[in-house]
Amino acid sequence: MSFPKAQPDWNNLQVLHRNKLSPRAHFYSYASEERALSFDREQSEYKSLNGTWKFHHDASPFEAPDWEEAEPLSWDDIKVPGLWQLQGYGRPLYSNVNYPFHVNPPNVPYLNETGSYWRTFTVPGEWDGQQIRLRFEGVDSAFHLWVNGRDVGYSQGSRNPSEFDITSFLQPSGQANTIAVRVYEFCDGSYIERQDQWLLSGIFRDVYLVPFPKDAIVDFSATPELDDTFSSATLTTKASIQGDDGDLKIRLFAPDGSLVKEDSVSSSETSVITLSGDALKLWSAEDPVLYTVLLTFAGRTIGQRIGFRRIERKDPNFFINGKPIIFYGMNRHEHHQLYGRAVPYECMRADLILMKQHNINALRCSHQPNDPRLYEVCDELGLYVIAEADLETHGFNPVERSNIKDQNLKTRVEIQEESYKLAAKWTSDNLEWREAYLDRAVQLVQRFKNYPCIVFWSLGNEAFYGQNHAAMYKWIKENDPTRLVHYEGDREALSADMYSVMYASLDGMKKHITEKPDRPLIQCEFGHSMGNGPGGLSEYIQAFRTEKLLQGGFIWEWCNHGLRTRDGKIFYNAYGGDFGDEPNDADFVMDGMTWTDHTPNPGLVEYKKVIEPVTVTKDGDQLVVRNHYEFIDLSHLDVTWHLVQETGNTDAQPFELPQIKGGESVTVGFPSGVSLGTDSTWFALNFRLKADTKWAKKGHEVAWSQIPLFEEQQLTLPSVPSEPGSLFSIREKGARLFITSPSFKSHLTFDLIRGNLQWSNDKGKILTKGPELGLYRALTQNDVGESGDAPVWQRFRVGSAKMHVRSATWKVENGKVIIVSQVRVQPTVLEWACNATMTYTISEGSVHLHTQGSFSGTYPEIMPRVGLTLSLPKYYNAAEWFGRGPGESYLDKKASARFGRWNLSIDELNTAYEWPQENGNRAETRWLRVKSATPGEHGGATIEARMETPFHFSLRKHATDDLDKSKHPHELTELDETVLNLDHLQHGLGTGSCGPGPWEQYQLKTGPFEFTTVLTVIQH
Template identity: 60%
Template sequence: MSFPSSQPDWSNLKVLHRNTLPPRAHFFSYTSEDKALSFDREQSEYLCLNGVWKFHHDASPYEAPSFDDEDPRMWSNIQVPGMWQLQGYGRPLYSNVNYPFPVNTPHVPCLNETGSYWRHFDIPNQWREQQIRLRFEGVDSAFHVWVNGQEVGYSQGSRNASEFDITSFLDPSRTDNTLAVRVYMFCDGSYIERQDQWLLSGIFRDVYLVAFPWAAITDFSAIPQLDNTLSKATLRTRVTVQGEDEVPVTIKLFHPDGALLHHGHSTPSNSHELAVEDDRLKLWSAEDPVLYTLLISYHGRSISQRVGFRCIDQRGSNFCVNGKPIILYGVNRHDHHHFFGRAVPYDAMRADIVLMKRSNINAVRCSHQPNDPRFYDLCDELGLYVMAEADLEAHGFLTIEKPKVPDQHKLPRFEIMIKAFALSSKWVSDNPDWREAYLDRAIQLVERFKNHASIIMWSLGNEASYGQNLADMYHWVKEADPSRLVHYEGDREAETADLYSVMYTPPSELKKLVSKRKDRPLIQCEFGHAMGNGPGGLKDYIDVFRSEKLLQGGFIWEWSNHGLVKKEGNQEYYAYGGDFGDWPNDRDFVLDGLVWSDHTENPGLTEYKKVIEPVTVCQVGKKLRIESHHDFSSLNYLSATWYLASESGNTDPIEWCLPQIDPGSSVLVEPPIPLDPVAGETWLTISFRLRSDKGWALKGHEVAFSQVQLPSDRDMPLGRPLASAQSLTVKKTGTRLFMSTPSFGYFFSFDLIRGDLRWTAAGSEMFVKGPELGLYRTLTQNDKGSRGDGGEWKRLLVGAAKMHVQHVSWNIAENGSIILEASVRVAPPVLEWACNATLAYTITATSVQIDTRGSFSGEHPKMIPRLGLSLSLPKHFNRAVWFGRGPGESYRDKKEAARFGLWSADLKELQTMYEWPQEHGNRSDVRWVRLLSDQSAVGLEARMPSPFNFSLRKHSIDELDGAQHPHELSEGAENFLNLDYTQHGVGTGSCGPPPFEQYCLKAGDFEFSTGFSVVEKGQ
């Protein structure tokens, strides 16, 4: 006797599937053509099994109850689709790279959480004489199936479909059949499903029955082909049937307007070509997703498919869609929902795609696994280019192999990773034992989604090193579908890939790569890592994409934060790795998206939308150049308006008639007003909006905007006049210097030890603490990343550096103002480096000017987070009005989406509550800012001679630095104002490059001035 008595299916490379039907295209069978043309699966021969099932959870498959020995009706309830860890069983686990079990390929431990599902179902009477198929669209990670107590089969491949013929397991006399499913958290396939996402288990996509007659269509392909002129198209169809081969198949093709274009017949299993040669041919693209309708009928049943006529090929060294090289303005998208994990509802999928389209995104990489089939339908319909990726990732072996890379201390990080991936290949990618498992994932992907117009390339997977198994996948895919490109980033030399692909390569290096590799295009399958406050430098990427012919865009990492809603008492928050007691975990590395965990827009998406907008305007002398970045659509679908933005506000928008601007062209036009000098700073703002409704936005939606600064005949003043009707008296008491007017309406107190200046004006306290010379900001997640500067800042204790007063002198000027000069040293404990500075104050009753100059000494940091003044204000100063970039936050390398204008925001609107608290809420290129209060008759205005930054926050830098979730922050009695001369960029250092050199704040000599003045309400 032995235990286990045999090798279990879930740890056996020789058993990938048992008794499953061959993979096929995703379609439904209808009893009439009219029903098929509805595309409503509820009208098809389909029975949905979603809903409430009975469920039993166990720590091991060997402890799971027998479906025969127990009454499943006594078990708990669970929702299908769903993940059991989000319904009270087990715990979610987030790990980016590491395997959560001991590595012992292909085996997984006996302690392997198991979910047993059970339900009953009835077969419609009209199905009794037909083949009944049971289909699972997604089960994580492997499962066995029983019908009426008899084992039907087994399958694995979490995000692939599995289909079983259960006809022989049904008893025609029974009206109550039973279905049992046993799901295993891990299987041998888990070694090649180590994607950067939550580990969640269960039946997470649709489960349903379909009825096929014994003579029925079982699969089909519909591949469009275009001639060189793009005016003639052929749709090559091949139909596979079961039953009577001699019965012809009827094929119809309908124009988008509903007109019948083709009506023909074909013999099953033979190719049938439909020619479309008239002037009405309309091509599919992401810009104009025109879809025809294909209807195939056989033996009284019909199936339908939306078809887009388009071609993908390589012309010269570029890949082209419909004969034109395109740029992919894409995103990586995992299936994620903040309540349901990977069990994403249809409406949430559609909302994602609509938001992408509204944000000028034209491409999506389904990272790193196949999506719900309805997602591809939506991409066909709404218009996105899709990189469809196989369910394959195996970077968990890096943890084992990376320490084995020789001479690591001599190598840059990138080369260490390349060598570690090469060492990792022996585990699975270059191991012949895994060949069938690899091929299975390619076959499942292509066969299921081969008929989608939106899919322009297949991807073999992600970060699985490179080896013969991946090469074999490529050859199978190219033979099965030569009409599309094949991508795989791990094949760095593109030995078996149709294009070069890289990750997180800075623009300067991209230019070098394409100058050396001119035989095929290059894309970035991941760039612009959007973790926390970022990504920075996106405009630099888009500029190089648009200037280098062989750079054809890329995909931002990634679309969404993956926080899961967790409730503790009355508090709900977005949880990440470790919040559920899971280990190993990678903490908040799962919060790296352009949208929040609830899939609403965050500042990263706002910035991306701006830099990839399809129309741009620039000034050329006294004229404007309007440039279209579309490949296929003119700008006729847009209307334009213009207005002027200045310190006094915005003028009313006025319509502007655009000339004909063809795709990819530019036109030089007269501006709507002469570009002549004006008094003060004024920006001509042009807004481009939809003329009519689209499937993804309503008429009036803003697609793009541009601003051109009019010439100005006036420099920006530092502040209001320093002269005051009331002179100040000065008195030193102990370690404080008191300054006041005779009427005591204006009062200052300067702490000679701490350097704090307290200011009361017209009975209202203006400064609670400060101004203090500040070098530090709350670290962003990009600062903390492996390539960020936060590591050096922590090592050199920049966050602990405080201002220490060395010497103070003062005198009264002839105009009655106080001249006070403080020599200070900003330095941390323990270390010897310092920032040595002089703060020269000119103080009147109603204004303060601070001239700051300084330099660094000792072994100081090469870069510093910020350089400016920090103040604490009374809590009632809770609104800001400013002229500069707005309305949202902006930074040195993340500010294109913030337009110049006069803005107003309350304290709440000035915050950006990242799901891991960090630096946020900065406004850049500010000319002046006024801090206002509902409880005071006066406010505080701040200016600098050159554009500056400000932020007004509820929480101090230290409080933000110490918190790991927003709900851990509590408001105090003060608000915190930063007025920064300059800041370090935000970059993408959590996984990509740190801020590019032009956005870095290097420690060096500095000098800046800040003017404060009292303003009355209404000014």
């Protein structure tokens, strides 16, 4: 391709498309009603061009082959759909905000990677005489098209479809045709497509041919509306025709497939079908009732599933079917670990099923239109959808932020507001970009206007706010008054029907609804799910359920965006920078509630629990059961109860509930025989599906509750036996105390200088070092985030704080050895310290350790932890405990961890976060036994740990500093020992990677502490 004499299309703001057909509803046309009712596009008039294409990769469009001279048969093969960076060409680049090129809109560099695609195809003979359209569902970022060597057109807008009439370019019937596509990595549209995701290029969605007869439906709308009583509905159907008018037949089928009504009108007229009474069932996420409408014209039939629902805003809330809905939502980018945005249908559907299984009721398609099949599945399974335009200009913020003067005199908020206003001037508030903005609104609405799951249109994401958004809002409202419009960047809701914020704190949300009570507020992004977290979700959900104006939010986000990569023989999940990509935002793309392979991580398990649709609380000697569904009762759930006790669980028994309508609660009594005041016993209720659904099998657990039957009390520790004489042989040598218990053949060595205890018996080693008083844990991604505590901890060098003994004394009293060690836990360089007295009382088979401490000097206000660290032989590789489990739990991420008696291996106890960090803690433990998974290896000795209050524990095979320095799991080095942490106190997790840190009640404020730990050897 020769160097241009004029501005190329991909650098020309005046050229969005050439010869592209107008946007239309997404549909397929069938030769019969029977085929249309199958909704199987393989039975439609359709021919896929997916598969193997020829491909040529170049650094610039001007170095790409001229089509007249090209020899594509000699080119490489490439898969379509697909992204070329994931098939061996160029390299993936991850950038959250920054543009990956010099900022000079609308221009992008001439060094602009280019992919040339080529293949042959034939047109079915039965399509003769019809208009033949070639449709691309998604090409990133722009492309030119040739058919049989002739220039057909151009299009841009990566996640929007492009459809061309290629009839006049085709060879006579039966002859082979060629298609050539030149795809550009960047175009002027890239300035308004700066979403937080991998930058990947190519034909990444379906490519196919569709025939349209001379007289045919080319577009249609099927608009369901409900009256004010929600007992009568109309379906208004309007078709756009090419060719001559004729009869248009409309048939409406009920969910069971029976014909409800039919109508026949001229194709230029509008059909209105009325439905009422028992024939009318409403669509909602809880009960997604779908009807089918068939449009038949000139021998072709189009099918569309529809749902009767009404979306409106009545001051101050928004309503669906007359109810003020709470969104328990999720943001989801299109991503697959092997294919990037070219997500296979099966994986897409599996994502949505998994969401339903985790009680999610709403989906924000962030931050662009998705594959149209996703919306079909949302219709079917029941998910409220925010459909978002392919529009984000976040990259202008750092451009303007760097230009703001006197930043040291301004607050962070003032700097942000100023930079946002300036950033809007580039495109959002620039009339030269109006058509580009409107194009994205029009394509969004026209394509997806017939899907009932879509309740809000969104004007984009993080594109500031300007007059071009106002133009988008105006067009949408004029063309679709049945839905509401969302846009977070419009802080005053001038072009939005609700307020929307991101990552607001609880106080921030309450302040917002107090100052702006005229409209509801949603959090379009909250609970940033980066690494170990998010913490504090329970409080968000409680706020949504108690504050009328807070109508929910959408977790950021669904999955980690790792790309499966090989390092020698090791496969791992790569993120920004792993491919040498610059600029990059490293691990910020690993921020999902599912792992890179889309299996749930602990964050998703926690979210499922806190948003469960049934909650149970205790009120005196009664139970209050609350139905958080809006529309359905609980008759689809089986309810059982059992008791959780230290000795195990009792058998499950049926629990009868009266009917509880949506949004209501009932008060019921405990079953007979259940006694309040029973120590260490929980009354448990489980709510499971009675029958199979489209998203889960019978028996799937929807909700559960555990009600303690006791008042919280101090735990009882084993007493220290009082003996008249010493059973121990004691010898002090070289600042070490050697203690032998002849009756138990137990040997203990206490290092008076280091404050460490070694413990063994005739069967082998038990404790190799410790307990050491510690203040630090490995950092989480939330700790190191914008609101995290890691910067403070690093400034105060908390990670370097080690225990040093200042003095040690010992004595024998009442047959026990008592060691008093004065210790100081202090970092290098600095003067602050934790000063503690550790008193060991050693008796037959056990060690009682009383620890009391306080802080001196100028110390950080928050600490990571206060606890003990012990080193054990490596064969201690399993734990049994009574407390929360089986999964990990933390102070502000423990709702999903049930009380019970658990038994897991060390591998099961640890969570392999894809960025190594603190993990695997178990909170509210009442007792712990650490043992070998194969006891015969060392005689079967078990170490039991208890404290006088519930405590935290973790069992590790990696060092803390290794977790801090390693960037991928395969970089971790396994220790030759097992590390046991027993923590009295811990700091919460929060969502500081992008949002607030831990709520105040979960912060570990630095101050005096006191706790007792009992270690006992149990010999089997």
